[in-house]
Amino acid sequence: MKFDTAYSLSLDDKLSIYDVRDLNFDETTDFDSDKDSFLCPNDECRAAFDTSNALSTFNAKNVNYLRTPHFKNKTSTRHIEGCRYTSSHKTATDENDDEREDNFPSEFVLTRRQYERKTPVVSTEGNVPYDPLKVPSNRSSVSHSPNDSTPDKTSVFAHPVECFVSNIDDKDKLKSMPLKIGDHTASYWTFFKKIEYLQDNKGLIYWGKIKEIKDYTSSFRIDFEKKVWLDKKPYSVNVYLSKKLIENYRKRKAFLEQIKAAVDSERALYCFFYGVTPKLQQVPSKRNPEQTFGVFSANIENLDHLIIREAPGVE
Template sequence: MKFEKAYCEEINRCIDPYEARDLYFSNDSNYYMRKLTFLCPSEHCRVPLLQVAIYRKEKTKAKIHFRTKSLTNHIFSPKKCDYYYDVDQDFTNEVNAKKSNHKKKSVLPSEFLLIKPTQLMKSLRSVENTMNTNNNTINKVTRSKSIGSTTKGVSNVKTHYFEHIIDCYENNDPNTLKTQTLTINGKEKSYYSFFKKCEYFSDEEGLIYWGEVTKLKKYGKNYRIRFKKKAWINEKGLEITIYLNSDLIQSYNKKNQLLEVLEKLTTFNGEIRCYFVGVYPNIKKISDKGNDFEAVSVKIENLDHLVFRFDSVVEE
């Protein structure tokens, strides 16, 4: 049985696999490179859970999650597990329950937050400290709306983990993606419509852009990412590139993991997909050895908004 949340002994609360992954790879985390203990989120159960692909540096299409070690653990727990379908000790019911739990659909987040809640709160507190009481009241109202109060009785599932959104896109069928809505920075569309092939970026701003990329090129401590397909602008094919400089990489809280992935990308021969959000490609004039030409440049400002996906597990 798969779980989208698990109780973490070390943290003493339930977390999702994306938070567990973030804690593991964040250089400034108290749990950096430390494998945590996960249990069933039901306080009546707490059987051990296994992590699946959470600690893998290079992400593939497989969605990260928690799962049980065995069905029996849940059936014979002292009290009924809140997260499991009704089960008794009859073998037939056990098998049916197992099938039912495997069919349970994942909940797709309804909103992707470009700013982490902790960053947002710090920013708002800084503003509040410099303003008078009346303005403080206004800011508090704005803050409550920004960090996700629900409206019209609709329960919103929010996430600031870009990998979570990519997993939902890659692991659901087109019909599901067309019926489930997603909001990013006030823009609301279906999951299906939010993802735009990078070569068609000029169709609309504020989307998630993606495409297959070639092997990365390394220039000293900097990296150049080139998309395989060109963007056709004014009947001209323009290369689409992302340039990651060393200063940006070194300031990233998951720089060690990122650097290992980037190094693998310089030699990996399989398919590499690249996704980015929060920035819009722009056309730049470039001079090289006396030759002037145009290219499409993507300036990544937040490395949490850049995700690479491999078509297979990279061998160590």
Template sequence: MKFDTAYSLSLDDKVSIYDVRDLNFDETTDFDSDKDSFLCPSDACRAAFDATNVLSTFNAKNVNYLRTPHFKNKPGTRHIDGCRYASSQKTANGESDDEREENFPSEFVLTRRQYERKTPTVGTEGGLPQEPPKAPSNQATTSHSNSDSTPDKTSVFAHPVECYVSNIDDKDKLKAMPLKIGEHTATYWAFFKKIEYLQDNKGLIYWGRIKAIKDYTSSFRIDFEKKVWLDKKPYSVNVYLSKKLIENYRKRTAFLEQIKAAASSERPLYCFFYGVTPALKQVPSKKNPEQTFGVFSANIENLDHLIIREAPGVE
């Protein structure tokens, strides 16, 4: 069975698989999911076993992924009778459940979640604990979720994007699931807006197929394939990623790996972003600087709120 929430022994809290991915790539945080232990998110189930009764992760460290990230049971993982996380590996229709994100957060929080690490007991040799790890106490976690189920909120942009992309063939579900960002509440279907319709409303999650990524060595420009029509004229759309933005990004290494690979890729890639709305600007022509032409453009302000990925089936 796959699920996107587990208890992290090192963080002493329940985290989503998207939190784990975020921490793995964060260069300001000393975290490695391969060195952590993830236990059943059910408080009752977790309290019944010691800390060696662990889960495994899937796509926790891949910069790019096609199949939905998740935690899953190992062959030897045990659960108490009645634990919701003890079910089989297959869905009711017999298909693998790795392909679809079923855990829809109802709110995308714009302030990044902060984590308080547990202080391990350090031994005299090799920095290892002096005693084997003990099972965590059956305490309610207050920093993120007090329940065993997936948290209703997320601060990792990849989570709502994955919900949208992996469920794109179920428009009724996307039209039924609510999402709140800041003061704005709508459905997932309404919040995700194709780039060519960006004039319909501001403050949404805009997305579109990438036409090209211009690599200026220390900065980048992402050009979209679709154009925006205004006054019966088509205008190109792009977003710009500045040198300063990239240099100060906490996940700089992973981001550069991803965008440089995307720039040279021949596979269909899509860009999703939140926080800015491209506006019509007049820019000078390279051939004739005295002349200008119109383009819808925006400077990205937060790389945590931008994703480049494959998104099969969205068009």
């Protein structure tokens, strides 16, 4: 079976798989999920075994993943009787569990979670001592549930986006699941707004199919396929990613790898973003600078709140 949360031995805390992905690509932190050990998030179950009783990670380091990231039991992973993470607890839906995210966070926190690495004390045998009865302290500024269930909150944008995309065929579920961002609470279905309807409401997660990505070497412009209609006229929509924004981004290498691959990709790609609402602007014409034309445009302010990805079935 797959699950979203596990205990990180190196960080002495419970992380979602999206936290792990975020840390893997973060150039400001010394973290590598391949060098960490991830254990059962159930405190009682974890206390019953040593640190070799680890889980595996799926899509923890793949920049452009197609199937939902998750933790998973290895064939050697053991659990105590009654632990809900044992493979014997499989349900009928688990056969296709790689394609769907069922752990919906109820809040997307705009302040990035801070991870405090514990300082390991190495024994004379070269091993890291482990107190099996120790419960993770959850030092994070983003409060996580004290039990072993999936955290109610996340600061990683990919998590709510994956919930929306992988469940796009279940509108009733998306309409019933609540999501809070800042002071605004709505259903997932309401919060995710197609780019052509961006005038309907501000402060939402806008998304749309990418028509083209303009590569200006050190900056990029993402043009959307759908247009916005205003006063019976169609207007193009785009978002701009500045050189300064990209250069200062903590996951710069991973982002450049992703967007450069997207520029040349022949696959259908979609862009999801939060934090800015494109507004109608008058732009000088290249052919005749004295003339202008209207376009809905915005400068992205936080790359943590923008995702370019495949999203099969959304349209």
